[in-house]
Amino acid sequence: xxxxxxCLTPELIHQHDLTGTVVVxxxxxxxxxxxxxxxxxxxxxxxxxxxxxxxxxxxxKGHIGAAERGGKKVGGFDIGNSPFxxxxxxxxxxxxxxxxTNGTETLRKSKGALQxxxxxxxxxxxxxTYVERLPCDILLHCAGWKxxxxxxxxxxxxxxxxxxxxxxxxxxxxxxxxxxxxxQARNNLKSAIEGSSHVSRLLNLGLEKDIxxxxxxxxxxxxxxLKGDYITKLKLSDMLF
Amino acid sequence: xxxxxxCLTPELIHQHDLTGTVVVxxxxxxxxxxxxxxxxxxxxxxxxxxxxxxxxxxxxKGHIGAAERGGKKVGGFDIGNSPFxxxxxxxxxxxxxxxxTNGTETLRKSKGALQxxxxxxxxxxxxxTYVERLPCDILLHCAGWKxxxxxxxxxxxxxxxxxxxxxxxxxxxxxxxxxxxxxQARNNLKSAIEGSSHVSRLLNLGLEKDIxxxxxxxxxxxxxxLKGDYITKLKLSDMLF
Numbered sequence: 455x456x457x458x459x460x461c462l463t464p465e466l467i468h469q470h471d472l473t474g475t476v477v478v479x480x481x482x483x484x485x486x487x488x489x490x491x492x493x494x495x496x497x498x499x500x501x502x503x504x505x506x507x508x509x510x511x512x513x514x515k516g517h518i519g520a521a522e523r524g525g526k527k528v529g530g531f532d533i534g535n536s537p538f539x540x541x542x543x544x545x546x547x548x549x550x551x552x553x554x555t556n557g558t559e560t561l562r563k564s565k566g567a568l569q570x571x572x573x574x575x576x577x578x579x580x581x582x583t584y585v586e587r588l589p590c591d592i593l594l595h596c597a598g599w600k601x602x603x604x605x606x607x608x609x610x611x612x613x614x615x616x617x618x619x620x621x622x623x624x625x626x627x628x629x630x631x632x633x634x635x636x637x638q639a640r641n642n643l644k645s646a647i648e649g650s651s652h653v654s655r656l657l658n659l660g661l662e663k664d665i666x667x668x669x670x671x672x673x674x675x676x677x678x679x680l681k682g683d684y685i686t687k688l689k690l691s692d693m694l695f
Numbered sequence: 696x697x698x699x700x701x702c703l704t705p706e707l708i709h710q711h712d713l714t715g716t717v718v719v720x721x722x723x724x725x726x727x728x729x730x731x732x733x734x735x736x737x738x739x740x741x742x743x744x745x746x747x748x749x750x751x752x753x754x755x756k757g758h759i760g761a762a763e764r765g766g767k768k769v770g771g772f773d774i775g776n777s778p779f780x781x782x783x784x785x786x787x788x789x790x791x792x793x794x795x796t797n798g799t800e801t802l803r804k805s806k807g808a809l810q811x812x813x814x815x816x817x818x819x820x821x822x823x824t825y826v827e828r829l830p831c832d833i834l835l836h837c838a839g840w841k842x843x844x845x846x847x848x849x850x851x852x853x854x855x856x857x858x859x860x861x862x863x864x865x866x867x868x869x870x871x872x873x874x875x876x877x878x879q880a881r882n883n884l885k886s887a888i889e890g891s892s893h894v895s896r897l898l899n900l901g902l903e904k905d906i907x908x909x910x911x912x913x914x915x916x917x918x919x920x921l922k923g924d925y926i927t928k929l930k931l932s933d934m935l936f
Binding site for chain 2: 462463465466469599601602603604605608624626627628630631634635637638639646649650651652
């Protein structure tokens with residue numbers, strides 16, 4: 455039987471064998487939501503980079519520069535990590551270089567997988583439909599917050615497990631735990647994450663609009679996929695079935 | 696405000712500063728339940744050791760030898776890891792050397808804390824009353840299963856957070872997540888953990904009686920505490936207030 459598991463933080467990724475596995479990277483607030491938004495709005499490709507230096511360099515080479523640290527846009531770059539800034543019609547067909555507090559590292563640590571996808575509530579059903587049909591194991595890789603497990607990424611991973619109609623074997627207790635948490639929270643996701651540390655952090659920065667948007671289901675029908683150094687839109691020819 | 700946090704697996708312990716913190720080690724199935732049972736039944740002291748070799752050596756020096764691997768008693772030792780075997784009246788006043796799959800490592804990785812306690816459902820209220828009155832931060836350290844997060848230890852950690860009457864600041868999202876899971880599961884803990892991998896493992900070994908016992912609240916009013924190399928009963932003079 456196909457297996458599904460959840461890695462609650464990139465610091466536990468060594469527990470998982472990525473070979474032959476499709477990994478879904480989850481950083482709800484806000485990297486994976488922003489990537490989904492950008493790709494859905496016609497951004498050609500997004501290159502996740504670790505450092506501000508690399509991001510600056512790519513900006514000099516014609517990329518849009520997107521840089522966030524601690525929830526805030528870094529000075530000297532075009533945009534930060536708000537999904538709304540990824541809707542800019544001027545970015546259509548362009549490339550973005552992006553560096554964020556947690557998301558980028560999670561992507562890097564997912565390399566070696568059969569395929570690396572980006573998941574968010576914004577593309578929930580599209581993602582669920584695709585991963586469910588995959589002939590291989592699935593790992594939901596939560597970015598968390600600076601290595602720590604967080605509520606919103608765990609809830610989204612739980613939403614995926616909860617939504618599966620096919621039988622998957624749980625490779626640890628975590629899928630069951632996350633699905634139970636989601637089941638309990640699903641009628642009011644926002645209130646469920648309001649006690650979360652990262653949400654308080656973003657609310658203090660005046661980013662409630664971002665949070666509300668990142669918790670919307672199925673705004674988009676696309677799936678971002680990491681191919682080489684760039685994230686692009688998953689095409690028919692990329693599908694593994 | 697005093698802080699509380701949960702470390703879901705010993706593999707994440709580096710994220711926590713143990714200085715000035717009281718750590719509660721949790722390995723519900725079955726090390727912390729067995730330790731609680733043994734100490735409550737008059738065992739003088741329990742020495743957790745990593746290897747079967749050390750355990751054998753201490754057995755030769757007059758300790759009762761308790762060794763478990765993969766849920767089973769290891770040949771050549773007196774007992775394994777069943778709480779019932781720790782009730783033996785012949786062990787009263789004696790020392791036990793104990794090695795288990797997960798619990799021992801969690802204890803070792805808790806060293807450096809202000810005080811290391813052992814928690815289980817069997818001594819829930821005694822533990823809760825004590826930790827709540829502590830003037831310092833608390834870390835609930837779950838043993839998990841071979842480094843992986845597990846359901847039963849997380850649920851117990853959640854039960855402690857849920858039971859606190861005083862205000863504690865949550866140092867990450869995990870206390871809230873675990874307390875929510877416990878709230879959902881508390882009316883039928885057994886069914887909540889039945890999907891858990893370790894429970895299936897123990898059920899396959901015919902250990903349902905052990906599981907039922909390990910899920911009993913407040914069988915005992917004692918708190919085991921690690922002092923130097925040995926776990927003994929927490930005495931008035933050990934209390935940190």
